[in-house]
Amino acid sequence: MQHCDPETLALVALEPETLGHQDQTHLQECKTCRTEYESFRSTVDIGRSGPKELVPPPPATWTAIAEATHTPRLRSLPGGAAASATTQSASDTAGPTRRGWLPLAAAAMIGAIVGGAAMTGVAVNQNDAPIAQPSATPSITSATALQPLPEGGRDTASTGNAAVASTDTGETLGISTASLEATDGYYEVWLIDPETMQMFSIGSIAAGDQDSVLPIPAGVDLDQYSVVDISDEPLNGDPTHSKVSVLRGQLPA
Amino acid sequence: MSVATLLEAAPPGAWDTMRVTDVDVEQLGYRLVSGDHSALEESYQRWGALIHTIAYRSLGDADEAADVTQNTFISAWNGRESFNPEMGNVPAWLTGIARRRIADSYRRTPRQREVAVAEIGDTRPAVGTANADPTRVVDQVVLADELDELGEPARSIIQLAFYQDLTHQQVAHKLDLPLGTVKSHIRRSLTRLRDRLEVTHAAL
Numbered sequence: 001m002q003h004c005d006p007e008t009l010a011l012v013a014l015e016p017e018t019l020g021h022q023d024q025t026h027l028q029e030c031k032t033c034r035t036e037y038e039s040f041r042s043t044v045d046i047g048r049s050g051p052k053e054l055v056p057p058p059p060a061t062w063t064a065i066a067e068a069t070h071t072p073r074l075r076s077l078p079g080g081a082a083a084s085a086t087t088q089s090a091s092d093t094a095g096p097t098r099r100g101w102l103p104l105a106a107a108a109m110i111g112a113i114v115g116g117a118a119m120t121g122v123a124v125n126q127n128d129a130p131i132a133q134p135s136a137t138p139s140i141t142s143a144t145a146l147q148p149l150p151e152g153g154r155d156t157a158s159t160g161n162a163a164v165a166s167t168d169t170g171e172t173l174g175i176s177t178a179s180l181e182a183t184d185g186y187y188e189v190w191l192i193d194p195e196t197m198q199m200f201s202i203g204s205i206a207a208g209d210q211d212s213v214l215p216i217p218a219g220v221d222l223d224q225y226s227v228v229d230i231s232d233e234p235l236n237g238d239p240t241h242s243k244v245s246v247l248r249g250q251l252p253a
Numbered sequence: 254m255s256v257a258t259l260l261e262a263a264p265p266g267a268w269d270t271m272r273v274t275d276v277d278v279e280q281l282g283y284r285l286v287s288g289d290h291s292a293l294e295e296s297y298q299r300w301g302a303l304i305h306t307i308a309y310r311s312l313g314d315a316d317e318a319a320d321v322t323q324n325t326f327i328s329a330w331n332g333r334e335s336f337n338p339e340m341g342n343v344p345a346w347l348t349g350i351a352r353r354r355i356a357d358s359y360r361r362t363p364r365q366r367e368v369a370v371a372e373i374g375d376t377r378p379a380v381g382t383a384n385a386d387p388t389r390v391v392d393q394v395v396l397a398d399e400l401d402e403l404g405e406p407a408r409s410i411i412q413l414a415f416y417q418d419l420t421h422q423q424v425a426h427k428l429d430l431p432l433g434t435v436k437s438h439i440r441r442s443l444t445r446l447r448d449r450l451e452v453t454h455a456a457l
Contacts, residue, residue: 010440011421014414043447047400047415050393054401057305057322058315062297064323069330071290 002026004033013040141166144228144249146177154232156181156246162228164216164251171216173228175205177247182207185234189214190241191225194250199241200225204233226251282338282346285329293330300344300398301326304351307394311355311387321358325351344398345456348391352457355387388457392450399449406430407438411446414439 004023012019019027027034065071146160160177175189187207192199203214216222230247284292304325309318328350329336336346400411406428413419413427425435 007436007440010443011436013443014439015420039447040443043396043443043450044415046389046392046450047396047411047446049389051306051310051397052412052416054302054306054394054397055309055318056302057319061305061319061323062294062301065293065297065326065330068323068327069290069293071293 003030004037006036009033009037010040013037013044016041139166140164141171142222142251144251146175146228146230146247146249149245149248154244154246158247160230160247160249162249162251164222165213170218171220171222173202173214173216175210175212175214175228175230177205177208177210177230179209180205180207180230180246183232185232185236185242187246188231188233188241190227190229190231191216191220191222192227192229193225194227195224198225199229201239201241205230222251223253226253278342278344279338282336282343285333285343286336286338288333293326296329296343296347297326300347303344303394303398304347306397307348307351307391308355310390310394312358317358321351321354324354328354341456342452344395345453348395348453349456352387352391388454391453391457395449395453396446399446403442403445406434407442410435410438411442 004026008023012023027037141164143161143163146162148156148158158177158180160175160180162176163174165172165174173189173191180187187205189202189205189212190199191202200217200220202216203212205212205214228249228251229241229245231242232244232246233242281292281295285296301322305318305322308321308325309315312318312321325347329347332350336343400408400415403411409428410424410430413424414421419427421435421439422432424430425432428435
């Protein structure tokens with residue numbers, strides 16, 4: 001038995017009047033094709049009868065949720081003083097390791113810089129180190145502007161800043177970038193020793209306007225590895241530096 | 254470098270534009286379960302409108318819709334340990350919670366409900382009546398959300414076919430695309446929309 005072409009079934013779901021005689025006969029006989037067709041029909045029917053656009057909730061809704069769940073309300077920064085404490089419970093269900101983009105952690109760090117508000121240590125890697133204990137304010141120990149490298153790198157209209165924060169759980173590097181161009185690959189963050197050009201990769205960041213917080217491996221001497229470098233890396237599986245730097249800055253000694 | 258310079262690079266609301274990709278949805282579930290507040294905020298940014306629209310179209314009242322949205326996310330946070338990211342995804346889980354909050358709301362004020370629902374005033378058929386089937390409202394809104402997530406040209410193709418009732422030939426002509434491309438996008442997109450509905454049903 002010749003089944004209906006699935007592409008035809010999808011089309012006919014949108015335009016039932018185009019159902020051919022042969023397919024019609026087959027649909028009556030074949031449960032598999034009929035089920036497929038009816039599921040498409042139902043999808044089309046739901047889609048056509050539904051809203052074209054969603055209605056976002058009013059702003060006060062998030063405020064209330066944040067309050068009830070003790071989520072730090074960091075959007076109101078740079079007031080800073082309003083930044084409330086982050087308390088993360090111990091994790092029993094750790095997912096696969098991921099060093100994701102952590103807007104709240106970044107904002108929390110910046111909030112701490114601005115307001116000096118007492119807040120808890122911010123766990124940087126959500127899954128590996130999800131426990132944050134009430135602690136002293138994370139303090140910025142060093143910071144630098146990140147500048148484009150028109151020579152010896154790829155020119156960019158982007159700018160950025162990097163700041164080293166010291167927390168109870170170790171040191172973190174906060175990176176803020178503005179207008180970092182889209183790339184086919186990804187942007188990787190390096191700490192480089194300018195004397196020897198030895199380097200560590202400490203993570204990757206996304207294009208655009210981004211705030212990221214990356215953990216600095218314990219034991220890395222920032223007096224030695226004092227250059228923060230962001231490179232454009234192709235997705236070729238090669239873990240070494242592509243030699244295409246876009247932004248760089250030197251942390252003061 | 255001053256703090257002001259650091260903040261300049263991160264204007265308030267810079268993270269409003271964040272989109273969670275499909276790949277991140279599963280991770281988001283794990284992060285929520287582990288008590289990561291930023292995962293709650295991301296979930297809200299991504300699915301707040303979905304939940305709110307379901308509530309609004311089910312209840313027909315803006316205040317109650319906002320309440321249901323609020324309670325859904327608070328319930329999700331408080332009950333996060335019961336969520337199993339291996340068994341379902343975050344939006345379907347949230348939708349299930351919202352359904353229960355909407356049912357609670359119905360029970361509280363059954364009489365006002367009928368009046369309110371009748372006042373939604375949607376011009377499209379099959380909604381905005383006192384008899385609106387709650388599952389159907391969920392389906393319609395979930396589908397609109399998924400349609401929004403389709404990449405181009407799939408989204409435009411489906412929008413033209415759904416809302417302007419254009420035939421696939423007309424869509425191809427209008428978007429200046431080969432007929433075969435339009436056909437294959439239609440099949441892939443309808444399959445994806447249907448699958449999203451199935452995942453949602455499984456969680457209700």
